[in-house]
Amino acid sequence: MDPTGLTKLLSPQGWALLAQLPPYEEEHALRISTGLRERGVDPDLVAAAMTQSRLRARARGKFGTFADGMIFTAAGLEQATRFVVAAHHARRYAAAGVARVADLGCGIGGDAMALSALGVPVLAVEQDEATAAVATVNLRHFPTATVRHGDALELDLATEGIDGLFADPARRTRRGNRVFDPRAYSPPLERVLALREQVPALGIKVAPGIPHSALPTEARAQWVSVDGDVVEAGLWFGPLAGEGPGRSALVLHGEESDVLDEPMSGADAPVRHAPVRPLAAYLYEPDGAVIRAGLVARLAEDLDAGLVSESIAYLTAPTLRRTPFATPYRVLDSFDFSLKRLRTYLRDRDVGTVTVKKRGTAVEPGQIIRQLALKGAGRATIVLTRLAGQQSVLVVERA
Template sequence: MDPASLAQLLSPQGRALLAELPPYVAEESLRVSTRLRERGVDAGLVAAALTQSRLRERARAKFGERAGRMFFTVAGLEQATRQVVAAHHARRYAGAGSRLVADLGCGLGGDTIALSELGVAVLAVEADPVTAALAEANLRELPTASVRRGDALALDLAAEGVDAVFADPARRAGGRRIFDPTAYSPPLDAVLALRARVPALGVKVAPGVPYSALPPDARAQWVSVDGDVVEAGLWFGPLAAEGPGRSALVLAGGGAHVLTEADDAGAGRPDAPARAGEVRPVGAYLYEPDGAVIRAGLVARAAELLGAGLLSEDIAYLTGDTLVATRFATAYRVLDCFPFGLKPLRAYLRARDVGVVTIKKRGTAVEPEQLRRQLGLRGTRAATIVLTRVAGRQSVLVVEPA
């Protein structure tokens, strides 16, 4: 967004225009644009307002109704913390007694909003001038929050009276995700060095961060929302009251569910390899662990809690003979199991009048869409199949939700 469009958008005229726009519908956007231009509204302002309307609609998944009052950029929205996750971040700081949090790389201000709503004072720092201006607009109604434009790592934490830090280094460049922590902006090592000055440090990182990059004093937590892994966070000092280690936070069904490693299984080693689980024959039930559980290396721990075992080494499917209610995995009833082969599978499904098939897979190179075309099903019933390895052998499990 260029400075002129930004100024127009944040002006009283721009805010008024945004307030009068109907909910964004892609098919209606051209008609709305034409009507506004015919009314004499500047074409640049119309384009900027419609872009904001579209982004606000997309942002509802992260910010709920608040999205309708916020300002966004595409990149800022992609990296912004979901409101429900930011609330958990904020509770860590409030629980640690933080008085002034420096939100370094605050982006559009999602985490600052959550902290401020708990009464925690926040100094939000953002280097990009456009993003900083939008953050100021998003935070204008929160008296405990202020925005400063500049280099996050250049902030004099001691002089500002900062007693806790939250950092969200940029993990995208040129529209692509960055997986190497040394290529974050700023690099992860530079951010981690801040804990020598302020022990209460929280850092948002990509879910694919390797365990080898985790400091031994970190509480690393992977977070999923309704089944989607959305982030990982590293917590230090008083923000890691549970001590070092890895955990999974599963936000589902309106609740928060935390899984940690057993105390006697290396719970205090965030950089330890994922623990191996016991392989068992196929039982009456199949469990598909939540993505946060898998990322946190806690599949073996989940198996213990479920009284289950692995279908095959290094594949995150569990099996057992007892149905256990859990938020850490999705349960399926196993209806059948046999070695994988295109012709036997096609014959099996056609004999049962299956026309619609849901294909899940792990540990196999089979492409679901290609397989669906090859099966050529025309029946009237639906089925769910799981393509995976059972004790090392390519197999098919026919399942239904338990």
């Protein structure tokens, strides 16, 4: 959002206009925008308000109803922590008894809001002036939160009375491309890690794809999924590390949360591997956070299960056990992969709609669905994977 548009949006006239707009719908946006301009409303203000209305609609997936009272930038919303995840972050600091947290690179203020909601005082620092202004608006209802425009790494932590740190380094280039190398974060991960010498209670939000070799041995590394989607990883140090160094998976479904972890000598400890077993009556698809955390073998032990093939994260077991960390399927049939055989199999059963899941194969689900050209009335779920190294088809149903 350009500074001029933001300034006009934050004026009394801008707030009034934003409050009057109906819920955003793309098909009606042009008509509403044109009507406002014809009424003599400043075109810059109209553009800013319509953009903000669209961002608020997108933000409800991360912030729920809180989004209706917030201001966003497109980049800030993209990187912002989902509020349900930010609440888990905040609980770590509250449980550790931290007196004042510095949110370094606070963005639009989502994590600072969650901390403030638990009564943890926050100093939110943001280098981008417009984004700092947005954070100030979003934190306006929290008297224990302060927003400061400046370089987070130049903050005098001792003078400010900071005993807890949270950092969310930027992981995109100016052009919006994702950054995968922690050394290319802004600021680089090693510079953030160095802050532990001043404040041991440090939490860092990192990309879920961070290589395990880049994880500090002293970290409690936790991967987080929300309704099956892996959204982030976090590194926690000192009193925020809970049980100590290691890896864990936090799985969030609606209002429920579950944690799978394994005590380790360090977050970068070698990943254990589950044994390979013949396909049994049930197939388990581990949650992405479990896979990213390297805890498939840990989950296999809980389920008394084994891998369907080496290095493929599908588990199989003869019995059904409920778990929040994997989706279970009943295996109805299996055979070696052949497009002709699969087409015949599905047509013989009057299948017209097929859901294709895959691991360990280069076949694209969309391409397979087009090639099958099914026209039946039934539905089926198939899994394309390897069994004992052989490309195979599994016909399954949710258990």
